Amino acid sequence: MPKYIFNGDSVFHNGSWETIRSLMSVLSPEEFNELAGEKAVDFFLETHRFCGICGSRTEPAPDREIKYALRCSSAGCAGHSRFMYPSYSIASITLVTRKKGKELLLAHNTAWPSDRVSLLAGFMQPGETLENCVRREIKEECGLDLLSVQYINSQPWPFPSNIMTGFYAEAADGEARPDGTELDRIIWVTRDELRKIQDGTSETGLVMPRKGSLARRLAEMWLTGKV
Ligand SMILES: [Zn+2]
Numbered sequence: 145m146p147k148y149i150f151n152g153d154s155v156f157h158n159g160s161w162e163t164i165r166s167l168m169s170v171l172s173p174e175e176f177n178e179l180a181g182e183k184a185v186d187f188f189l190e191t192h193r194f195c196g197i198c199g200s201r202t203e204p205a206p207d208r209e210i211k212y213a214l215r216c217s218s219a220g221c222a223g224h225s226r227f228m229y230p231s232y233s234i235a236s237i238t239l240v241t242r243k244k245g246k247e248l249l250l251a252h253n254t255a256w257p258s259d260r261v262s263l264l265a266g267f268m269q270p271g272e273t274l275e276n277c278v279r280r281e282i283k284e285e286c287g288l289d290l291l292s293v294q295y296i297n298s299q300p301w302p303f304p305s306n307i308m309t310g311f312y313a314e315a316a317d318g319e320a321r322p323d324g325t326e327l328d329r330i331i332w333v334t335r336d337e338l339r340k341i342q343d344g345t346s347e348t349g350l351v352m353p354r355k356g357s358l359a360r361r362l363a364e365m366w367l368t369g370k371v
Pocket residue numbers: 195196197198199200216217218221222223224
């Protein structure tokens with residue numbers, strides 16, 4: 145029995161409708177992962193009501209370990225025996241550092257409020273490894289090559305059905321420049337400066353993503369020397 149009811153980016157929780165995003169900093173990581181899983185299934189069922197091969201209605205697939213698998217209801221269609229499962233878009237988000245890990249790259253995306261900054265992120269393309277995705281995204285968005293890329297952590301990301309994978313990278317020498325399309329501002333910060341940004345005491349007036357996000361979790365790990 146699902147625990148949450150969704151309506152777009154809203155979720156019914158404790159007697160009222162709230163945005164999924166607002167619950168990120170309220171729920172525990174385990175609870176938020178559970179919510180993300182239910183959102184992925186909800187989105188899957190909503191967007192797979194018909195067979196992509198013949199257009200017939202889909203139906204629950206029988207005798208499958210994953211109870212929400214679907215199949216085409218038309219017995220003559222190849223989709224009748226080729227089951228569908230919830231799928232995820234994969235994104236990477238990266239702590240890009242320089243000076244032996246002493247400075248961290250933060251960026252402002254053109255779609256965000258003017259004071260918001262975060263780590264660099266992007267979606268994986270077909271045929272890429274996650275490491276290649278990280279290297280391509282960083283190169284495209286700010287022109288930097290990376291000396292090393294190391295996997296750190298991940299987070300189911302219910303907007304609507306993604307998984308965020310977190311990395312630590314060391315940048316090669318060179319000037320970081322925003323691509324001007326996706327990013328319009330980038331800054332290097334020390335741990336002291338990032339701490340002030342997260343405390344709201346930075347003279348820059350910048351703010352980081354909300355608590356509970358993988359971006360914030362990775363930033364905390366960098367601040368406390370865990371990466
Ligand atoms: Zn079909």
